[in-house]
Amino acid sequence: MEVLSRILRVIHQKHQVTYHPKCGKLGLNHLIFADDLMLLVRGDILSVLAVTESLNSFAQMSGLHANPEKTSIYMGGINPGIKQAILTSTGYTEGEFPFRYLGVPLNEGKLNKAMFADLLTKVQKALHHWSNYKLSYAAKISLLNSYSDSSWVTWNFTYNIKSGDFWTMEPKSYHSESWRCILKVRNNLLEIAGGIPEAIAVLKDCMQQNKLKLHLLYDKFRCKGRVVSWARIVWTRAVLPKHSVFTMLAMQQRLATVDQLQRRHIMLVNRCVLCKEQCETHQHLFFKCRFSASVWQGILAWMNVTGRTMNLKKELHWIVARRQSRHWKAKWFVSYLSAVVYSLWEERNLRILQGLEHDSAYVIRKVQYVVKIRLLFVTHSSLDDDIVESINV
Incomplete structure (x- = not known):
């Protein structure tokens, strides 16, 4: 796959062909699929022949050939004569919209609700699965809200903080960059406030309805100059x-x-x-x-x-x-x-x-x-x- 990616970069430089591996975004009016690879090409015979020639050169060097039975061409807004010439020159079959690529529904037009029917069905099954726990509707809503609000916090307490103290812990090698940034902000807060009790008191002052208000916290620590009379x-x-x-x-x-x-x-x-x-x-x-x-x-x-x-x-x-x-x-x-x-x-x-x-x-x-x-x-x-x-x- 790495070798194929390098070949495609050469194709892009020589023929201005856009390639997009493992992506379902439609940007042009002509697509070629090769296994899990998507190629986006202009809808004209010269662009298609340029890609085909490059793929054939790659096949001669590597021995890896595109399987015509698993490769399809999806076209839109192309003259029927040009469309037939493209199919004849490549030997591939024409695909039809809508289709799925890496599980994502793709269509030449606007996506509608029906295309996500399978996904909605899976979500509904997961929700109804809670009935095995004899939960009422209100209990299900409470469980959803509790999970959404506390999952990130719970994960950080379990993985990052573990049994340590947030106010005194040092960055570890397994910590992510976002968590390291949080620890840097904590250090700045401790330095400005003057200690752990003072920092906790500052955070409590910036709470409204059990939620931390960032604008209040910013106002406490922003540089405030003397207000001039004019x-x-x-x-x-x-x-x-x-x-x-x-x-x-x-x-x-x-x-x-x-x-x-x-x-x-x-x-x-x-x-x-x-x-x-x-x-x-x-x-x-x-x-x-x-x-x-x-x-x-x-x-x-x-x-x-x-x-x-x-x-x-x-x-x-x-x-x-x-x-x-x-x-x-x-x-x-x-x-x-x-x-x-x-x-x-x-x-x-x-x-x-x-x-x-x-x-x-x-x-x-x-x-x-x-x-x-x-x-x-x-x-x-x-x-x-x-x-x-x-x-x-």
């Missing part, structure tokens, strides 16, 4: 999700500015593409750049806001301090802030990657339009006259 301001309905992402990255100085790339040993000429005057950093790109400053001046003048510091961290803290304010400017200023940060980053990338260049007036109009649409979408109600007048562009 998190709820950035992640709000007033801000588009993509704007929130880039505002967060800019706040953490994690955007791929030139100075950040140089720290990763990527040698680039550090020159701001917006003003072409100074080096590109987060603070310069979004606030200190001459181009960025003109965009901010236009937005703030449009909103009638004065006296801003033009620093991302201070601006977010300013919004946090006034988050309870009912004035729409304090409530929606974060939306304009995030939109400007995103638009400046987008303009920067357009100039680098596509060679496109827009003036500050274009970026201002774009920010006004995006925020206006977001404001109308979120409120779902008639707006005050001062808001409508302010957002008209």
